[in-house]
Amino acid sequence: MISLPGKQARAAQTLNDPRWPLVQARDKTADGQFVYSVKTTGVYCRPSCSARQALPENVQFHSTCQAAEQAGFRPCLRCKPDQQSLAQQQRVLVEQACRLIAAAQTPPSLDELAAQIGLSPYHFHRLFKSITGVTPKGYANAQRAARVRNHLQQGETVTDALYDAGFNSSGRFYTVADTLLGMTPKTYKDGGTNVQIRYAIGRCSLGDLLVAQSDRGICAILFGESVEALNDDLQRRFPRATLVPGDAAFTQTLDEVIAFVEAPAKGLDLPLDIRGTVFQQRVWQALQAITPGKTASYREVAERIGMPSAVRAVAGACAANALAVAVPCHRVVRSDGALSGYRWGVERKRVLLEKEAE
Secondary structure (H helix, E strand, O other), rough: OOHHHHHHHHHHHHHHHOHHHHHHHOOHHEEEEEEEEEEOOEEEOOOOOOOOOOOOHHEEEEEOOOHHHOOOOOOOOOOOOOOHHHHHHHHHHHHHHHHHHHHHOOOHHHHHHHHOOOOOHHHHHHHHHHHHOOOHHHHHHHHHHHHHHHHHOOOOOOOHHHHOOOOOOOOHHHHHHHHHOOHHHHHHHOOOOOOOOEEEEEEEEOOEEEEEEOOOOOEEEEOOOOHHHHHHHHHHHHHOOOEEEOOOOHHHHHHHHHHHOOOHHOOOOOOEEEOOHHHHHHHHHHHHOOOOOOOOOOOHHHHHHHOOOOOHHHHHHHHOOOOOOOOHHHHHEEEOOOOOOOOHHHHHHHHHHHHHHO
């Protein structure tokens, strides 16, 4: 019989393990990351198992099913941890659909995709959107946009690029081109030539700050260690655009952004020109939905956009953000609450969160 102190030690070890809350919550997103065994039943389970919750002193964690079986445990007959979960099976089907879309010269119809996956069109559409956060049509449009950008960057004519990307008519392409590319196809092909961007550099409590604006809205809010570094950063982002120092009227825009940085919880009442991939824009929208003064982990953001396994991709989207504070990537923290990964420095991240909490 286990002594009381021994039970307490086992229980404390389980309670202090970061995997235990996932088991308590029956978190399906944790399936495949680890399994846990129960000493009193002799079985091991996936984190989402619906069986009666085991006492923490009887629980042991294992990185793989093989490790649990080597320790003498057998798979649970209810959750079948040695087989793919329903969520994993569904992700496999959606990944298969994504590959079919990417490989197709022209986007397959919803009925065609559903038939190849083996689901009804209605069920497939719901499943695809719940996992990727976009519809099959939206995903196909993003794939075609990427192809157009690639062909234009390789020097193809606009006409060749649109047909090579799977658009079967120039009229249909030009209807959506501005949305897909953020500018006209010819302007994109020329690398932003003739696009005029006004900018100004000011000083705030977090150091030097550059604000740039296109005819669509604020396209960059950048922190830097020097005026020269900020100018170089802007030039790299818009290598062929015409960069014009802002006039006296633009100073008011700069002042509004600085006031926003000093009091971010008040919001910024200026139009934004947010450019990025479909995935990046989904992440940035999720960031803007985080309440000022609050934080979310990279995993929580990934779950909010319906892609719980895309934690690293979420971090990459945060790093690609060119609109500091307006797209609040400073509100994303590590799973343990620690501050890290802010492209403009952890100290600025800390100060911004403190300002929002005031």
